[in-house]
Amino acid sequence: MRYLPLTQPDREAMLGVIGAKSIDDLFADVPASAVLEGPIAGLPMHASELAVERHMIRLAAKNLAAGAAPFFLGAGAYRHHVPASVDHLIQRGEFLTAYTPYQPEIAQGTLQMMFEFQSQVARLLGCDVANASMYDGSTACWEAITMARRVTKRGKAILSGGLHPHYVSVAETMAKFTGDQLVTAVPTLSPTSDTDDLIAQIDDDTSCVVVQYPDILGRIADLSKLAEAAHAKKALLVAVVTEPVALGAIRSPGEMGADIVVGEGQSLGVGLQFGGPYVGLFACSEKLVRQMPGRLCGETQDAEGKRGYVLTLSTREQHIRREKATSNICTSSVLCALAMSVHMTLLGEKGLRQLAAINHAGASAAADRLAQVPGVELVTPTFFNEFTLKLSKEARPVVRTLAEQGILAGVSLGRLYPSAADLGTGLIVAVTETTTSEDVETLASALQEVLA
């Protein structure tokens, strides 16, 4: 019990000061019928650091790490190289073991970092302001829909078929309880996105149109027309970015007229981690800021006139407004936001653009190579670092077969859309700077064999 510093004499001395005979006296308010006699049965007792480490290493060894295989998975989570100093800095105890900056005079490190993160994210997404992060992209997406409802006082949201199906699932789950009406669609294996269909559906009840950029199949479409059409009906355009590295190469959603831009920041500095913790991004125009969910850090001055930072506009938040709050969120993914912020700082404008260019060039070359494999067709003519292939066979068993050979080939559309049979041959392939041309060759020959 190496984490517990009290000794038995300490405990006895303290009980003496308290005036209690035994520790049980301190639990006097717990009804006797609910008190357990000793340690709960059926669970092991405490273990040494070495023993625990062995156990965990054994479990970790049962997984195939992305870095140990040719790896092509994306669909909302991406593998990028994270510079060593990112992890070093987030492990500094003063960041790692701090709490929410409730006492700003002794939390300026976290607060200034949050302010810098907000500023970086706002610029990346092309908006005026960003919050200090949310749980992840999927929950941020639902928060954007509820914010659009508050702003427009309308309850119908139109979700693009190109939106990540898990993001759609989260919205559907919540809408069942809140009474929001959702118009959803399933994508088709088509080169073009559904912009025109979306425009046709916007009406006077529409709170927002939600569109992913690049979308789940990797396609990129100009959002300007969609923004205009939404605004003409006084609805909002919500854009979702699951691969922020793309914004080093393509125009930002804010620039094209999106009112709220949400996203998943995992790509920059955070790592795959089997799905979390990730970092939800949330940005909007200045005039909407008081309807925004989540934490915000703002600049101010101290009693000596020095610049400093505090948590602000908390009258939107649950601890002040209780049931009238903009959301029930009471946290930010601050440590993940720090990782993302450090990574963005290391990259800078120049580095991010270069990283994006390398991703795009690698993906372009891979798409061309894989499309040469008999039985493989490239579905998406425009993309950033992720594209969709149509195979001559169902993609799910192909992915499983290749996994047995130690190749992580991509995400099959069948796994994401189990009930849409006509998508079953689709395979989403992501290529980043971590992918080598040997990896691509390995995948190409394995596909050739399995599709033959």
Next chain:
Amino acid sequence: MSTINQSGWRPTTPQAGEASDLSTFTGNRALMLEEALIFEIGSSETTGVDFGEVPQAKSRLGGLTRDAEIGLPGLSEPETVRHYTRLSRQNYAIDLGLFPLGSCTMKHNPRLNERMARLPGFADIHPLAPVDTVQGALEVIDQLAHWLITLTGMQAVAMSPKAGAHGELCGILAIRSALDAQGQQDRKILLVPTSAHGTNPATAAFAGFSVEDIPATEDGRVDLEALKARLGPDIAGVMITNPNTCGLFEREMKAISDAVHAAGGYVYCDGANFNAIVGRVRPGDLGVDAMHINLHKTFSTPHGGGGPGSGPVVLSAALAPYAPLPFVEKQGDKFHLVEEETAGEHHAGTFGRMTAFNGQMGMFTRALTYILSHGADGLRQVAEDSVLNANYILRSMEDVLEAPFAKYGPCMHEAIFSDRGLPEGISTIDIAKGLIDEGYHPMTVYFPLVVHGAMLVEPTETESKATLDQFIGAFRSVAARAKNGDPTIKTAPHFAPRRRLDETLAARKPVLAWKAPAKAEAAE
């Protein structure tokens, strides 16, 4: 002016006063270093990473190539390391000392947890990887789930909620789903004690419920009679925190549960304070139907400046069928991920999916590491020591600060004090700022609202007696200064990187993102 000023940073000359009679050119004070924003010290041409050449390839960007500048400043690697290291030194943290924020549970974060979470087999696996390639990760989830179910005496656990408040939402949605399945759509009200965390009513509203308050009795507990009187066919259930936010055990918890169940409702327990009873009391034995567990609190995953959290929700047999997906299940010797398509009879009632992937895997790894280190015996000791430490502070302070509930018996893992009895014009916030000068992070202030000028102190079990004795000495000294009307306490902190910050100004004129200084100014 200095070159630093040209980049927009404004070092100020300290005012004459007790904190410093000297100004420095840089604004630094020896080891206390000022640090400008990255936007003021970085440039668009600087980068801290090396890439190879961009290979030639045909562009597929569909005419959407970015031409406008993003406006992201870059720093070289040494500048980056120095920037963030300097910032880190302006933070108080549990690694530096006692962090007695009540209800937040700031305990020591073992570094073994961090090392284990970073094993590539855990940190570098994709959430949609074929399940055969992630059997170890699914086993971590399964093992952690087993511990959480056993420690709470419940039937099932939903692992995916991303934080405590997200877990609350999960539990409340499970309650709504169960009621809907019974045709009880008219039960639209949740009862919430006045002392509850703000997240409780916010969650209820977010899930489509309306909220009614339940008053407290004089001894700081839920008023059982008032609660019983309000139960009826419109009540979906109660959201209760136990141990509660006054640091007290709800003695009548079983009676509350029985009454709510008898009236057709469900009991949600806010598990933020599970720390105090882990291994000694199982909430399931008290009739709880759903409870979130803040892994970052009870099971010591680091708070990281406010997150990420992780909020698995344990569920009773009545609510288990409605739990959200995904779920990990073992069939034979293999683990499966139960998702929408594979949700059989067992999960037929599921209310859906709460988050894109599998929850906070990185936190699961840390929590399991911690749990295995402590074991069943160690976790029980955790509860005992956290309660012992809190009572030691309660009894060591009650003669200098009003402790509104001390006369009713022991507290659980946190002790509450009030600012009643302090001279006019001196209050809780001054004591908090005074403690900063003593080298401590202050306790939670002004929460819960049911106590006037509340000070909620949670020492946790990872503090030694010597640390507590020093803190008590400092706390008593600051309280004495407050009682004596010492004017310097009104201007504390004097020795922190910043003096009192103007929160009103920040809210009145929000500056939420850095903007380049106006051209005319920059040209000067």
